[in-house]
Amino acid sequence: MLFVQKKSGFSVCCIGAGYVGGITGAVIAEKCRDVDVYVVDINGDRIAQWNSDTLPIYEAGLDAIVKRTRDRNLFFTTSFKHAVGSSVIVFLCVNTPIKKYGADRGRVYDLAYTEKAVIEIMKHTDSDKIIVEKSTVPCKTAEKIRALVEKTKKHKALNIEILSNPEFLAQGSAVGDLLDPDRVLIGSFPTDRGSSALGKLSALYRNWIPQEKIIASSIWTAELAKLAANALLAQRISSINALGELCEKVGADVLQLSGVVGKDRRIGEKYLSCGIGFGGSCLEKDVCCLVYLCDYHGLPDAAEYWRQVLSMNRHQKERFTRKITEKMFSSVSGKRIAVLGAAFKKGTSDTRDSPAAAVMLGLLEEHATLAVYDPVVSREEILDALGAKKGQAVSVCDSVEDACRGSSAVVVCTEWDVFRKIDFERVYSVMEKPAYVFDGRNILDRKKLAAIGFDVYSVGRL
Ligand SMILES: NC(=O)c1ccc[n+]([C@@H]2O[C@H](COP(=O)([O-])OP(=O)(O)OC[C@H]3O[C@@H](n4cnc5c(N)ncnc54)[C@H](O)[C@@H]3O)[C@@H](O)[C@H]2O)c1
Structure with missing residues (x-):
C-alpha cells in the first residue's frame, strides 16, 4: 500500500450503497486488498441485496468483483457506528435528486440526504477524518458541509477535512470507468491541511491509477467540473437531435452526418447518436442545476442557453x-x-x-x-x-x-x-x-x- 496499512487499522467507507457508492466501494476493495471498505446505507433492503446473490444493480463485471471481495475486505452494512468510526476517508455517495417540494422545486438539488449523512457521520466520529464529496452537488456545498461539521463535531480538536472528488462514471460502463478512468479530479481547500488530505486521497487512488491521471484543483472548480461535464454531454446529444430533426425535413441522413462531422478531430465521434433523447438520473438534473446557478448569479443569457438543451431533449x-x-x-x-x-x-x-x-x-x-x-x-x-x-x-x-x-x-x-x-x-x-x-x-x-x-x-x- 502507498499509504496507511490495514495493520494500522486503515478503512474507508462509502455512505450510500447506490450506483456510485456500491461500485466505488467494490472497485477500491478490489484494487486495495489491504484496505477494508465499508458501504453503508439507511436502506436495509438495499444492503440485504448487496449481501445476496442478486445485486441491486446490473453493471458488467460488478458481480465478479463483489463475489471476490465481499466479506474479504468489502462489507455492506447499515451500521454507521463501526463503518464510519473506523474509517479515515469517508466518501459521501448519497443521492442528490432534484428537489420536488417547496421553494425552487424542479430547479435545485435536494441536499436533505447530504445533510443527514454528514450529521450521521459526525455522530460516529471520534478521530480525524477526510470527508469526500462524491455525490454531485452545487458549487459551494463544501463550504456548507464544513460549517455543518464544525457545528456538529464532538471535540474542537478534531480535524475534519472536506475534499471534492466528483464521480465521472457512466452507467453501462461504470466498472470499467472506475478501473481505468480518463481522470480523477480532487479539489481541496487552499490550506496545508487541505493539501495534506488531497495527498492522502491521491495515494489511495495511486494503487491503480497513474499519477498523471490524478488532477488537483480548487474545491470550487471540482464541484463545477461535474456539472460542466454533464452539461456538455447533454448539449451534444441535444445538438445532434436538433440536426436529426432537420435531416428528416431535408432528406439528409443523421447517421451519415454524425459519421462525417465526428471524423473532424476537433469534434470527435462520441455522443453524436441521434435518438430519443438523454435520460438517467444525472444529465437532466445537472443541467437544471446549472440553469439555476446561472440565474442565481444574474446570468440570464447563459441560463437560457442551457435551458434550451433541456427543452430540446423534451421535444x-x-x-x-x-x-x-x-x-x-x-x-x-x-x-x-x-x-x-x-x-x-x-x-x-x-x-x-x-x-x-x-x-x-x-x-x-x-x-x-x-x-x-x-x-x-x-x-x-x-x-x-x-x-x-x-x-x-x-x-x-x-x-x-x-x-x-x-x-x-x-x-x-x-x-x-x-x-x-x-x-x-x-x-x-x-x-x-x-x-x-x-x-x-x-x-x-x-x-x-x-x-x-x-x-x-x-x-x-x-
Ligand atoms: N448514477 C450515476 O451514473 C452517477 C454518476 C456520477 C455521479 N452521480 C452522483 O452520485 C450521487 C449518487 O448517485 P447514485 O446514482 O449512486 O444514487 P442512488 O440513488 O443509486 O444511491 C444513493 C443511495 O444513498 C442512500 N442514502 C441516502 N441518504 C443516506 C444517508 N443519510 N445515509 C446513508 N445512505 C443514504 C440511498 O438509500 C441510496 O441507496 C448523486 O449525487 C449523483 O448525481 C451519479
Missing part, C-alpha cells in the same frame, strides 16, 4: 411519440405496441428518467396497450418507472417474441445489442398487419426490415 421524446401515432393511421388507441427496452441506455438496469418511460407514457396517453421487454430490467422496475398511469394497459414480457406477438408495432427504446440480432422475419409472422417498426435508436437494418414487409421509421432519417 425529442415527444416528437418520437407523436411520430408513432401519426404514422399508425393517426391513432394507436386500442393497438398493442411492443416496446423493446426500458433502461435509459444499454448496459444498465436503471430506468430513472428513462426516455423509454417517457415514450411509453406518451403512448398510454394515446390509449395504446403496451407489451414491454427489457433483457435486464425487472418487471417491478418497469412497472415502477411507469408509475400510477400504467393501469391494465401494460404487460411485461419475457422475450422479444412474446412482446411482439399480436402487436401492431415494434418500438425500440434502448439500444441493447441483442435487439440488433432479432429474427425479424419470425417477428413479422406473429404481428398484426400492417406491421410497423419505430427504431428510436437507429440500430436496425431498415432495408432488411422494409424487404420483410415492415413500415420502418427511424430518427433523423427519412
Whole structure:
C-alpha cells in the first residue's frame, strides 16, 4: 500500500450503497486488498441485496468483483457506528435528486440526504477524518458541509477535512470507468491541511491509477467540473437531435452526418447518436442545476442557453411519440405496441428518467396497450418507472417474441445489442398487419426490415 496499512487499522467507507457508492466501494476493495471498505446505507433492503446473490444493480463485471471481495475486505452494512468510526476517508455517495417540494422545486438539488449523512457521520466520529464529496452537488456545498461539521463535531480538536472528488462514471460502463478512468479530479481547500488530505486521497487512488491521471484543483472548480461535464454531454446529444430533426425535413441522413462531422478531430465521434433523447438520473438534473446557478448569479443569457438543451431533449421524446401515432393511421388507441427496452441506455438496469418511460407514457396517453421487454430490467422496475398511469394497459414480457406477438408495432427504446440480432422475419409472422417498426435508436437494418414487409421509421432519417 502507498499509504496507511490495514495493520494500522486503515478503512474507508462509502455512505450510500447506490450506483456510485456500491461500485466505488467494490472497485477500491478490489484494487486495495489491504484496505477494508465499508458501504453503508439507511436502506436495509438495499444492503440485504448487496449481501445476496442478486445485486441491486446490473453493471458488467460488478458481480465478479463483489463475489471476490465481499466479506474479504468489502462489507455492506447499515451500521454507521463501526463503518464510519473506523474509517479515515469517508466518501459521501448519497443521492442528490432534484428537489420536488417547496421553494425552487424542479430547479435545485435536494441536499436533505447530504445533510443527514454528514450529521450521521459526525455522530460516529471520534478521530480525524477526510470527508469526500462524491455525490454531485452545487458549487459551494463544501463550504456548507464544513460549517455543518464544525457545528456538529464532538471535540474542537478534531480535524475534519472536506475534499471534492466528483464521480465521472457512466452507467453501462461504470466498472470499467472506475478501473481505468480518463481522470480523477480532487479539489481541496487552499490550506496545508487541505493539501495534506488531497495527498492522502491521491495515494489511495495511486494503487491503480497513474499519477498523471490524478488532477488537483480548487474545491470550487471540482464541484463545477461535474456539472460542466454533464452539461456538455447533454448539449451534444441535444445538438445532434436538433440536426436529426432537420435531416428528416431535408432528406439528409443523421447517421451519415454524425459519421462525417465526428471524423473532424476537433469534434470527435462520441455522443453524436441521434435518438430519443438523454435520460438517467444525472444529465437532466445537472443541467437544471446549472440553469439555476446561472440565474442565481444574474446570468440570464447563459441560463437560457442551457435551458434550451433541456427543452430540446423534451421535444425529442415527444416528437418520437407523436411520430408513432401519426404514422399508425393517426391513432394507436386500442393497438398493442411492443416496446423493446426500458433502461435509459444499454448496459444498465436503471430506468430513472428513462426516455423509454417517457415514450411509453406518451403512448398510454394515446390509449395504446403496451407489451414491454427489457433483457435486464425487472418487471417491478418497469412497472415502477411507469408509475400510477400504467393501469391494465401494460404487460411485461419475457422475450422479444412474446412482446411482439399480436402487436401492431415494434418500438425500440434502448439500444441493447441483442435487439440488433432479432429474427425479424419470425417477428413479422406473429404481428398484426400492417406491421410497423419505430427504431428510436437507429440500430436496425431498415432495408432488411422494409424487404420483410415492415413500415420502418427511424430518427433523423427519412
Ligand atoms: N448514477 C450515476 O451514473 C452517477 C454518476 C456520477 C455521479 N452521480 C452522483 O452520485 C450521487 C449518487 O448517485 P447514485 O446514482 O449512486 O444514487 P442512488 O440513488 O443509486 O444511491 C444513493 C443511495 O444513498 C442512500 N442514502 C441516502 N441518504 C443516506 C444517508 N443519510 N445515509 C446513508 N445512505 C443514504 C440511498 O438509500 C441510496 O441507496 C448523486 O449525487 C449523483 O448525481 C451519479
